[in-house]
Amino acid sequence: TEALVEDVQGPIPRDTAEWDPDFLNPWKQGAGETRAQALSRARAILAEAGFPGGQGVPEITMDVLDDTASADHFKAWKRDLAEIGLRLRPYPTDWQGMMHRVDKGEAQVWGMSWQGDYPDAQNFLQCLYGPTAPDPNGARYRNPEFDRAYESTASMLPGPERTKVYQRIQRIAVDDCPWVVRNRRIYPYVRNPWLHGFRPSDLSTKWWKYARIDGALRRERTAAWNERRVLVPV
Numbered sequence: 001t002e003a004l005v006e007d008v009q010g011p012i013p014r015d016t017a018e019w020d021p022d023f024l025n026p027w028k029q030g031a032g033e034t035r036a037q038a039l040s041r042a043r044a045i046l047a048e049a050g051f052p053g054g055q056g057v058p059e060i061t062m063d064v065l066d067d068t069a070s071a072d073h074f075k076a077w078k079r080d081l082a083e084i085g086l087r088l089r090p091y092p093t094d095w096q097g098m099m100h101r102v103d104k105g106e107a108q109v110w111g112m113s114w115q116g117d118y119p120d121a122q123n124f125l126q127c128l129y130g131p132t133a134p135d136p137n138g139a140r141y142r143n144p145e146f147d148r149a150y151e152s153t154a155s156m157l158p159g160p161e162r163t164k165v166y167q168r169i170q171r172i173a174v175d176d177c178p179w180v181v182r183n184r185r186i187y188p189y190v191r192n193p194w195l196h197g198f199r200p201s202d203l204s205t206k207w208w209k210y211a212r213i214d215g216a217l218r219r220e221r222t223a224a225w226n227e228r229r230v231l232v233p234v
Helices: 035-049 068-082 095-104 122-128 142-150 160-176 206-210 215-225
Strands: 005-006 060-065 090-091 181-187
Touching: 005 068, 060 068, 060 095, 068 090, 090 095, 122 142, 122 160
Parallel strands: 060 090
Antiparallel strands: 005 181
């Protein structure tokens, strides 16, 4: 079934104990902020950085995969950046070609997602840890302060102390903005009443081993649904 999306503020997702519900990404469109207001704020940031109207900023290259969704995303990005004076050009490619360019450090802007293997902030923050470049740190992000803080958690057990460090390095990474954090896919499911132990999670696919089928109920319901009925028009 088609995925829904949930807006996210940073690399630590809601399903982890380290998630901070009060954290807001200053680079994203804020709650209650209109698109026009967000664009105005972006123009002001560019002017403050010495690039009024985008003047002096080289054309940006974005890898665009050969599918409709990627093409639509590129068009939206190009439109939005043009409104603040930035130019975006496509680099048409496929998934393998894009990953080759990322591994070689040749890609400038691209889009991809990360599925967690377990519900812990470390599983996501590792993708920004300098020594893990280029995989999973495809952005080749390296910040000594981030790296030192991340390394300090290696001997920590889950708890308030480690959570505090993880939330601090999330703020560091979000401020540096190696990632443009967008959204998270949410998958709705439809299940039959004879399926038990069904507790899906998009952080892992291992939950399937806990699911079980009530065979007797399945046969009973299936027989009832397939029972021949005679309809008499009136």
